[in-house]
Amino acid sequence: MSRLNDLTGQRFGRWTVLERRPKPPYMTGTDAWWLARCECGKERLVRGTLLVHGRSQSCGCLRSDRIRESFQKKRLERGA
Numbered sequence: 333m334s335r336l337n338d339l340t341g342q343r344f345g346r347w348t349v350l351e352r353r354p355k356p357p358y359m360t361g362t363d364a365w366w367l368a369r370c371e372c373g374k375e376r377l378v379r380g381t382l383l384v385h386g387r388s389q390s391c392g393c394l395r396s397d398r399i400r401e402s403f404q405k406k407r408l409e410r411g412a
């Protein structure tokens with residue numbers, strides 16, 4: 333069980349978990365918080381449950397990459 337709860341060094345999408353951090357005071361709930369580094373180099377505190385359930389996979393750059401890709405695809409489809 334303790335191994336399950338230790339996310340250090342694990343990868344979730346683009347996140348690599350660096351270390352456990354105390355819960356930020358402005359956050360509610362009992363989740364564990366982790367300092368994670370995205371592949372793009374950004375570091376951020378991420379709620380453990382989001383990582384484990386795959387609901388956080390990057391700092392946001394993954395989504396903007398996808399949006400950019402779909403824009404490019406649309407432009408190609410229009411023949412521009």
Ligand SMILES: [Zn+2]
Pocket residue numbers: 346370371372373374390391392393394
């Ligand atoms: Zn990123």
